Amino acid sequence: MRQIRSKAYRKLMAMYCTSFGFRQPYQVLVDSEMCETAVSQKIDLLARMESVLVGSVKMMITQCCIHELYIQGKSHQPAVDLAKSFERRKCNHKEAIPGNECIASVMGETNQHRYAVATQSHPLRVNLRAIPGVPIVHINRSVMVLEPASDATLQSKQRAEKDALGPSTSEKAMLNAVTPQVEPVVKRKKAPKGPNPLSVKKKVPKGTVxxxxxxxxxxxxxxxxxxxxxxxxxxxxxxxxxxxxxxxxxxxxxxxxxxx
Ligand SMILES: [Zn+2]
Missing domain, CATH: 4.10.910 (30s ribosomal protein s13; domain 2)
Known part of the structure; x- marks a missing residue:
């Protein structure tokens, strides 16, 4: 991997850690096509993933995704073997659904379990860009690529930074507790206006010159x-x-x- 790209990936993963709470080992959901591509192009998926995400990685595959590989027959056995080496992610789909849909359902709307996703499906990648804080990986001509942060990710990050500048939730609670005790500002009554005392002739007491x-x-x-x-x-x-x-x-x- 080129030096410049490595630096960019390091920076990107640091952003996912600070702004979205990612921790090593990063959990990576891998789809069936990714497994097949890795096998056909003789790519060491785990090693390449760790170099792209710049850290330790835990590879995971959903029940529906591994099912997709099973039903493709004996010729796909190496891909099945690779997938079996990954941790199985329970998705609780009673009947297997397409891998794309399964991964989308596991991710939800907020990626609360903080998964990175390695997928060769372009439509799935497009959908994942709408969820803030999802590192997306794919293989392009035998080069593993980590996508730059999506617009949804950047907006969410900016919002979080803006909120961090204001009072925190505990500080807000303190402010709310304090505010009612503050006495209302009493308007000082102004004395009735008269002529400038310096311009008024002094009153002279009677009997004096x-x-x-x-x-x-x-x-x-x-x-x-x-x-x-x-x-x-x-x-x-x-x-x-x-x-x-x-x-x-x-x-x-x-x-x-x-x-x-
Ligand atoms: Zn599933």
Whole structure:
């Protein structure tokens, strides 16, 4: 077997082990045609199966499949002998049914017993691809081939991985137990809205002189100016502001004294 294919098969079987619970020795259901092909092409079925599945293998054959070989007569004796060396899988079909149908019934819908299937029947292989987690083997021109994972297998694997990211069943149970105890979030009542307290003028207690703000001072100044203007027009003299005192320079005052 080529190195690259061996690596791919190893990886594929590791996926069947981690995602679908396969364990060695892998149980392989073999159909009657596979037995005949192995004999006619002188293929060591067990050895080749162990190399393709990369691990120890337990070969199995159903009652109906071995019955198919019995009824074909003496010429098929080597295939019967090979099949007899495999473990017999009870299928409980009272009357033998075709091997394909027997294997399909043993596999069920979920392959709960984790079988790999070695079959030369193309229709059976197509049917098996619909079941997630079935390693399918066939012989193509004396080369034993393990099929790549089917779409059903890949989808099931992805679903399992997605579930693994979320809480596990035990964690979910814990969450459910905890959730009802959590108190409902109480909405904090907001205080009635008023003007911004920083922009409101402070209330002045009665009997105290209000502290004038800068704005008020400006008002006073402008009021005074208006009054001065009124005085010029010949209004009340009492309201006239005091003349500003000018500071004289000492030198200037001395000069004035001398001249006096
Ligand atoms: Zn059967």
């Amino acid at each position: 209000p502290v004038t703000t800068r704005v008020e001072k400006a008002d006073v100044r402008s009021k005074r100016k208006r009054e001065e203007a009124d005085d010029v027009d010949g209004a009340s003299v009492e309201a006239q502001p005091k003349p500003k005192r000018r500071r004289r320079h000492k030198a200037a005052s001395r000069l004035a004294e001398r001249s006096n």
